[in-house]
Amino acid sequence: MTLAVKEEIRKGLRKPMPMSTNTAIATAARDLDVDVVSAYPITPQTTVVEKIAEYIADGQLDAEMIHVESEHSALSAAIGAAVTGARSFTATASQGLALMHEILHIASGGRVPVVMSVATRALSAPISIWNDHSDVMNARDSGWIIAFVSSAQEAYDTVIQAFRVAEDPDVLLPFMVVYDGYLMSHTMEPVITEDREKVLAYAPKRDYPHKLDPKNPLTIGTITDPNWYYEFKYQQVEAMKIALEKFREADREFGKVFGRNYGVLECVHCEDADAIVVANTSYATTLKYIIRDVREQGMKVGLLKMKLYRPFPVEEFLKATSSVDTVLVVDRAISYGAPVQGPLASEINALYHSRGLDTKVVSVVAGIGQRAFKDDDAKYMFKLALESRKAVPEETIFYGVRK
Amino acid sequence: MMIEIRWHGRGGQGAVTASEAVSAAAILDGKYALAFPEFGAERRGAPVRAYTRISDDPVIPRTPVTTPDILVILDPSLLHPEYTQGLKRNGTVVVNTVIQPEKIAKILKLKPGSRIGVINATGLAMEILKKPIVNTGMLGALVKATGVVSLENTKKAILNKFSGKIGELNVELIRRAYKETIVIEIKKEVLVQ
Numbered sequence: 129m130t131l132a133v134k135e136e137i138r139k140g141l142r143k144p145m146p147m148s149t150n151t152a153i154a155t156a157a158r159d160l161d162v163d164v165v166s167a168y169p170i171t172p173q174t175t176v177v178e179k180i181a182e183y184i185a186d187g188q189l190d191a192e193m194i195h196v197e198s199e200h201s202a203l204s205a206a207i208g209a210a211v212t213g214a215r216s217f218t219a220t221a222s223q224g225l226a227l228m229h230e231i232l233h234i235a236s237g238g239r240v241p242v243v244m245s246v247a248t249r250a251l252s253a254p255i256s257i258w259n260d261h262s263d264v265m266n267a268r269d270s271g272w273i274i275a276f277v278s279s280a281q282e283a284y285d286t287v288i289q290a291f292r293v294a295e296d297p298d299v300l301l302p303f304m305v306v307y308d309g310y311l312m313s314h315t316m317e318p319v320i321t322e323d324r325e326k327v328l329a330y331a332p333k334r335d336y337p338h339k340l341d342p343k344n345p346l347t348i349g350t351i352t353d354p355n356w357y358y359e360f361k362y363q364q365v366e367a368m369k370i371a372l373e374k375f376r377e378a379d380r381e382f383g384k385v386f387g388r389n390y391g392v393l394e395c396v397h398c399e400d401a402d403a404i405v406v407a408n409t410s411y412a413t414t415l416k417y418i419i420r421d422v423r424e425q426g427m428k429v430g431l432l433k434m435k436l437y438r439p440f441p442v443e444e445f446l447k448a449t450s451s452v453d454t455v456l457v458v459d460r461a462i463s464y465g466a467p468v469q470g471p472l473a474s475e476i477n478a479l480y481h482s483r484g485l486d487t488k489v490v491s492v493v494a495g496i497g498q499r500a501f502k503d504d505d506a507k508y509m510f511k512l513a514l515e516s517r518k519a520v521p522e523e524t525i526f527y528g529v530r531k
Numbered sequence: 532m533m534i535e536i537r538w539h540g541r542g543g544q545g546a547v548t549a550s551e552a553v554s555a556a557a558i559l560d561g562k563y564a565l566a567f568p569e570f571g572a573e574r575r576g577a578p579v580r581a582y583t584r585i586s587d588d589p590v591i592p593r594t595p596v597t598t599p600d601i602l603v604i605l606d607p608s609l610l611h612p613e614y615t616q617g618l619k620r621n622g623t624v625v626v627n628t629v630i631q632p633e634k635i636a637k638i639l640k641l642k643p644g645s646r647i648g649v650i651n652a653t654g655l656a657m658e659i660l661k662k663p664i665v666n667t668g669m670l671g672a673l674v675k676a677t678g679v680v681s682l683e684n685t686k687k688a689i690l691n692k693f694s695g696k697i698g699e700l701n702v703e704l705i706r707r708a709y710k711e712t713i714v715i716e717i718k719k720e721v722l723v724q
Contacts, residue, residue: 146555146564146688258570311593315567316551318558410593417592498570502594 144318149307152280152319153219153245154179156287158189159327162217164209166194168202170224171257172309173247177219199224203231206242211348213339215291216242221309222249225263229270235302236271236364238349241294241336242302243287244272248409248460249309250497258498259309261409265461265471271364273303273371274438276408280317283307285388288322289378292331299371300337301364306437310498311410322386330385372439392441394433395448397423401430403454403513406476408434411458411494411501418506429510434472442479449487454520456490456513469493469524490516491524499528533586534679535596539614540605543575545666548692549603550581552670555688556680557585565591578609585679601625601677605652605665612640621645625672625712627652627665632715643719648676650712659704667701671708682709 147155154176157165165184167177183189192209196202202218210216220228225246235242248264250256268274273293277283283305290303307313338346352360376392383389396416398404407415412433419431432448432455449455459470468474473491480487490513495501505528512525536553540546547568554566568581582596598617602624604610615624623646626635632649641647652668667689674682686705690698 144558146551146558308593310570311567314570315565315593316554317565317591318563413590414592414594417590500595502597503592506592506594 142320144320146316147280147319148175148314148316149277149280149283149312150175150247150314151179152284152321153287153305154183155319155321156284157217158183159322159324160215160217160288160291160331161189161324161328161333162191163214164192164194164206164216165218166196166202166205166209166216167218168196168199168220168224170199170221172249172259172313173219173221173224173245175313176245176247180217199227200231203228203235203242203244206244207231207235207238207240210240210242211238211336211338211340213336215295215333217244218242219245219247221247222251222257222263225267226251229267232267232270232272232302234349237360239300239364239367240302241291241300243290243294244302244304245283245287246304246306247309247313248306256497259311259460260496260498261460262462262496264304264306265459265463267304268438268471271301271368272438273299273301273368273375273436275303275305275375275436276434277305277307278312278409278412278433280312280315280319281388282390283312284319284321285382285386285390288327288331289375289382292378293371293374295331295334295336296374297334297337299367299374301367301371306409308410320388326385330382368439372436372441375436375439390435392436392444393448394435396431396433398430398432398448399451400428401452402428403456403510403517404430404432404449404452405456405458405509405513406432406434406472407458407509408437408472411460411506414501414503414506415509418503419510422507422510427510427514429513437472440475440479445476445479446483446485452487454488454490454513454517456492456509456516458495458509459491459493460495462493462496473524488516488520490520492527493524494527496529533584533588533591534601535599536583536585536601536603536673536679537596537599537617538581538583538603538605539609540579540581540666541575541609542577542579543664544605545664546579546581546603546605549605549666549670550583552666552685552688552692553583553673553680554585555691556684557583559684559687560681562587563589563591565593567593569595578606601673601679603669603673605669607653610635610638612638615639615641618645623648623677625650625669625676627669627672629654632713636715636717641717643717645717646676646714647717648672648712648714650708652708655704655707655711659700659707667704668708671705671710672712674705675709675712676714
């Protein structure tokens, strides 16, 4: 937050209002003047679309709310609406995201700029309504832009950024804003909301370039033979590169207009650190709080909060961790049977090796099915990161599990 | 400085709503705050816990509160030392009960220097709301016993949540509870009696 914004808050010109991340996301959709919302309820997402329905009923938002019979249909309807040029939004979690899986690829392959919020939750079986990142990690290769957020304010701000980037004619990719079910979705915290005029000036509705129009008929997503399919897919690769540049630009501009921005990642105490812990969403906030204590105790550690996950901000990541020989990556999903079983750790490991770097990566899995992650656990992560400098554990650590 | 509150109640008593109302009041007071429940598949009557953290700093951990400054016990059946675990030195316990505060201090095995606030929130709720929903009464008691948030913004937070007649009744309940809450500091003598 810039000093100017802090001053405005102090003077009472801007008033943070208490809301949950789910409400903050619904409010962002309202302030973005979305045209179509299609959704199917699933815990812990449901209150996002309930709140949007309330905004529509109260006349605060003029949008079409489509009640569908499944998440497969929810995303299908959002895509259908978006290709007619409507600003489209949906929200889901867990099994809902899993049921959408087929349509996730249709959105990205079809270059449809739908924005979706995901309140992360564990996957069945056995049934768990609680949080982890199994759902979003299953969707990581679906061609969506994926951003992790760590507060209700960041969620509100990032949904606004998401529409600006997704709908950019040079990008045209779907965008997923990801946060923690319960740990954030149902947590009350202060959020500053912005005037719709200002939001729409920042993220204006654009003319979708190939929209469905009865007067000018066209077909989207037809069968594409081996002579051309590959080129379509490679265009998605290129679009991701452009999305990275556009996101950086959108974030900078957001900071100028609204006085808040988050970067593609955030590094705390990284400059003089001996080891860095990498985490995202609610864990990043907790670690950011705890790092003050451990620093005071003389532990030279840093914290890297992952924001943009797809496209992966390779240059920023390498620069931020360039001074350390060891990073510890906290994953909340399991890549069963993989050489490194924390999916994010696995990617970071691959990144260092592909660049010829020998930075050691410690893979830690934690918080599965919302196994509690307390202050002491956060402290231990920093301690373990430092200890691993001497001998890096060869296998993924399944932290806190009863074996 | 950060103040940590832990709420113990039973499903249906409104512990979660109360934890949120206090965070809302703190935010209206100009502070940073978080409120979140210990999530379960909530069932009426099952023990529930919720947490509120209030700070001057925006970076607030999202972990369960294990060392609270303030404990709020909404249900008289939860008067057991198990629920006061981790209470900080000189912490405050706010209890819904008809029992004398000195006796409660003994039951909960509170340490000298801690404070206790008692209120018959069930009785007040039955009188004013005609329902045993005790959370708003406990808000009034919490404000009286600790001053952690302003009474004015606590009422405002409740009015933002409940409109019309229900809002008014709940504000009346907060006002009465604030007035009727008895607060004592625990001295050694109290405990050895």
